[in-house]
Structures are given as C-alpha cells and as structure tokens.
Amino acid sequence: MTIYEKLQEIHDKAMKQLNSATNRDELYQMKVQYLGKTGEFTEIMKEMAKLSKEEKPVFGKKVNEVKQALEQIHDQCFERLKKNEILEQMKSEYLDLSLPSTAKGVGAAHPVYLVTEEIVQVLSRLGYSLRLGPSIESDYYNFEALNIPKNHPARDMQDTFFVDDTQVLRTHTSPIQIHALEKEELPLRILGTGPVFRCDSDISHLPNFHQIEGMCVDKKISMADLKGTISFFVREFFGSELKTRFRPSFFPFTEPSAEVDCQCPICKGAGCSLCKQTGWIEIGGAGLMNPKVLQAAKIKYPEWTGFAFGFGIERMAVIKYGIPDIRLLPENNLSFLKQF
Numbered sequence: 001m002t003i004y005e006k007l008q009e010i011h012d013k014a015m016k017q018l019n020s021a022t023n024r025d026e027l028y029q030m031k032v033q034y035l036g037k038t039g040e041f042t043e044i045m046k047e048m049a050k051l052s053k054e055e056k057p058v059f060g061k062k063v064n065e066v067k068q069a070l071e072q073i074h075d076q077c078f079e080r081l082k083k084n085e086i087l088e089q090m091k092s093e094y095l096d097l098s099l100p101s102t103a104k105g106v107g108a109a110h111p112v113y114l115v116t117e118e119i120v121q122v123l124s125r126l127g128y129s130l131r132l133g134p135s136i137e138s139d140y141y142n143f144e145a146l147n148i149p150k151n152h153p154a155r156d157m158q159d160t161f162f163v164d165d166t167q168v169l170r171t172h173t174s175p176i177q178i179h180a181l182e183k184e185e186l187p188l189r190i191l192g193t194g195p196v197f198r199c200d201s202d203i204s205h206l207p208n209f210h211q212i213e214g215m216c217v218d219k220k221i222s223m224a225d226l227k228g229t230i231s232f233f234v235r236e237f238f239g240s241e242l243k244t245r246f247r248p249s250f251f252p253f254t255e256p257s258a259e260v261d262c263q264c265p266i267c268k269g270a271g272c273s274l275c276k277q278t279g280w281i282e283i284g285g286a287g288l289m290n291p292k293v294l295q296a297a298k299i300k301y302p303e304w305t306g307f308a309f310g311f312g313i314e315r316m317a318v319i320k321y322g323i324p325d326i327r328l329l330p331e332n333n334l335s336f337l338k339q340f
Contacts, residue, residue, distance in 0.1 A: 003047050003059065010040050011066045018073050024081045031074055041067060111317045111340045112210055112329060116193060119212050119311070122236045126229060127189045128214055133176040135195055141175040142168050146253040147292045159199035169197035173211040174253060177308060180215070181297035186304055187218035193313070206326060210313040217289070217299065217306035223256070226286055226307040230260055234283070238265040238320065245280065254287025254308055266322050274322060281319050284311035 014034045021027040034040050045063065048056055109117075120130055139150075148155055161169040176192030184190075193212040216225065231244045242265060246258040261282050264275035271277040286309035294301045314329050321340070323329070328336050 003044065003051070004062070006044055006047075007059075007062060007066060010034065010044065011070070014040075014070050015073060018070070018077050021077055021081065024078060024085070027074065027077055027081060034070060035067065035074075105334075108337065108340060110329075110337065111321060111323075112313055114340060115313050115317045115320060116210065116212060118237060119233075119313070119316070120191060120193075122233055123191060123214060123229075126232070128191045128216075129189070131176050131180055131190050131192045132194055133170075133173065133179060133192060135170060135197075136163055136167055137170040137175045139166050139168060141178050142170050142172075145178045145293065145296050146174055147290050147296075148252045152252065161197050161199065171198055172196050172310065173213045174308070174310070177213065177215045178293075178297055181217070181294070181299060186299070187216075188306075189216050189218075190214070206314060206330065208330070209326075211310055212313055213308060213310035215289070215306060215308045217294075217304055219304060221288070221305040221307055223288060223307070226288065226309065229307075230286060230309060234262045237316075238262060241268065243269070246286070249285060249287075251285055251287055253290050253293050254285075255290045257285065257287035260284050260286050260309070265319060274319070283316065283319065284309060286310070 014030070017030050018027065021030060032039060036042070041063065048059060051059055120128075124130075142160075143149070143152075143155060160171050163169065173192040173194055173196060176194075177190070180188060180190050180192075191212060191214050194210065195208055196211050197208050199207060214229070216229070227244075227246060230246075234242055234244045242263040244263075245261045247261065249257045249259040251257040259282055261280045263269040264272060264279055264281050266272050266274050267279065269279035271279050275281050287307065289306040289308055291301045294304065294306070314326050317323060317329065318326050
C-alpha cells in the first residue's frame with residue numbers, strides 16, 4: 001500500500017468515525033486519535049522521509065488538505081452535538097413557569113423621614129413652608145449672624161467640625177433662617193430642616209443627626225404666640241391630652257429663651273423609664289428672636305419681631321415611638337426598621 005493510499009484510508013476512516021460520534025467526549029477522543037501529537041497523521045508524516053525531494057511538497061500539500069477537511073468536519077460535528085446536548089438538558093430540566101417567584105421584601109419609610117413629614121404637615125396648617133440650606137456653612141452664617149461672635153463662650157455648647165478657617169459643617173439648621181431673612185420679604189413663617197453635625201456620640205446623641213426649626217417674623221409677635229404655636233404642635237404630634245411647659249434657658253439667638261418640655265407620650269405623665277420617672281421629656285428649645293439677629297439681617301426692630309423654635313428629629317422619633325437607643329436610627333438594621 002502506497003503512502004497516498006494510507007493517507008486516503010486515514011481520511012475515509014476518520015470521516016466515518018467523526019460523523020458517528022454520539023457525544024462531545026467521544027468526538028474529542030477521535031480528534032486526538034487522528035490529529036493529536038501521537039495520532040495517525042503524525043505517524044504518516046514520518047514516512048515523508050522516504051519520499052524524493054520532488055514528491056515531498058506534493059505529499060505535504062495533500063496531507064494539509066486532508067487535515068483541514070477533517071478539522072472542518074470536526075467543528076461541524078462539535079456544534080451539532082453541543083446543540084443536541086442543550087436540547088436534551090432542556091427536556092430533563094423543565095422549568096415550571098406557573099410556580100410563584102421568590103418573595104421580595106418591600107421597603108418602608110425611615111422613622112426620621114416619617115417624623116419630618118409629620119412635623120411639616122402639622123405646622124404647614126399654621127402657614128409654615130419648608131426651606132433647605134447647605135450642609136457646609138460659613139462661620140458667619142453658622143455663628144456670627146446668630147449672635148455668636150468669635151471667642152463667645154456659647155461656641156463651647158456646640159462641638160464643631162471645621163472644614164477650614166472660615167467654613168464648618170453646620171451645627172444647627174438656624175443658618176437657614178438667616179438666609180431667608182436676607183432674601184425674602186416679610187412677614188415670614190418658615191421651617192428649615194436637614195442634617196447637622198457635632199462631635200458628640202452616646203446613647204442619646206449622634207455626631208450626624210437631623211433638625212427642624214421654625215421661625216415666625218411679623219409685627220407685634222409675643223411670647224404668647226410662641227407658646228400657642230408649640231402647644232398646638234405638641235397636641236397634634238403627640239396627642240391632644242398632653243401638656244406643654246416652658247423652662248427659662250439661654251440661647252444667644254433668642255431672648256428670652258426657653259427649653260420646651262411635654263408630658264411623656266408613653267406614660268402620659270405617670271413616670272416611666274423613657275422620661276426617667278419624671279413624667280416630662282425635653283423636646284427642644286425656643287424663644288423670641290434676639291434683636292441683634294434681626295438687626296444683623298437688616299430687619300427693622302422693633303417694627304418687626306419674631307420667634308424661633310427647634311427640635312432634633314431623631315429625638316422626636318425616640319420619644320414618639322419609644323426607641324430605647326438613638327443610635328439604632330442610623331444603623332439601617334432591617335429588623336428594627338420593619339417595625340415602622
């Protein structure tokens with residue numbers, strides 16, 4: 001048998017076997033048998049040494065043609081077998097589209113958001129509208145315009161994050177009131193809310209929390225107007241049966257100033273762990289606007305007077321829902337948040 005006849009025999013046998021393969025593993029073994037490093041094509045190539053110089057290129061060309069034909073039929077068989085295996089897999093792994101899908105949890109509003117929305121809704125009935133402001137404020141708007149000049153001891157009441165020598169992360173939302181006084185026409189009834197920042201963290205304080213403040217500037221504003229506004233808010237927010245009281249205090253931007261307490265919404269004044277058995281809980285600060293603050297904003301005093309008040313939103317949420325630790329609010333623990 002000549003070398004050409006052997007090559008043709010290998011071609012015919014390989015073509016027949018490749019076409020008869022029933023799976024890709026079997027097809028791979030056949031490819032190794034004929035086209036591998038130790039396959040039949042490698043062996044027949046060794047016999048080229050017996051050929052003359054003239055026959056070697058002719059036989060080499062013939063070998064390449066046969067090899068390319070076998071590689072082509074191998075690729076065709078491979079794609080056919082792959083498609084068949086996928087079809088068989090689809091039959092054995094039937095997907096029942098009528099089965100219910102995996103249940104996904106539905107989100108809910110955060111208690112800080114809920115409290116903010118409720119406060120705004122209550123006070124909007126008295127004519128208050130919402131304002132926002134930047135989280136980074138100049139030292140002027142955060143302190144000086146609010147009657148807290150440099151080296152004033154009141155600055156020690158607020159441990160401040162300084163961005164640089166002239167800018168701070170705002171320690172309260174009161175700068176929103178100054179911006180409104182400078183830019184808007186009187187009379188004004190506004191609410192300012194947003195995040196504030198202080199170097200403080202314990203069971204009842206956070207370094208980053210939220211405040212909401214109210215300001216009313218009009219003619220002939222008195223302490224009676226302030227007390228009536230706060231009392232109305234407490235009844236609407238916590239419950240109509242709760243009382244409110246005012247204790248003398250000090251804030252540089254209000255004069256006179258007061259701490260505002262309400263009867264504990266949990267025990268209704270009887271005494272519990274939340275109110276430390278006193279029956280009362282402090283909810284914020286308030287007072288008539290200091291004339292120096294109005295004059296700094298170029299408001300004609302005493303023609304125009306006003307009052308301001310402020311609450312910590314996280315603290316209001318703690319009081320309203322009886323949350324034992326304020327630090328639970330920023331953790332975003334789903335087991336905790338699902339309760340609201």
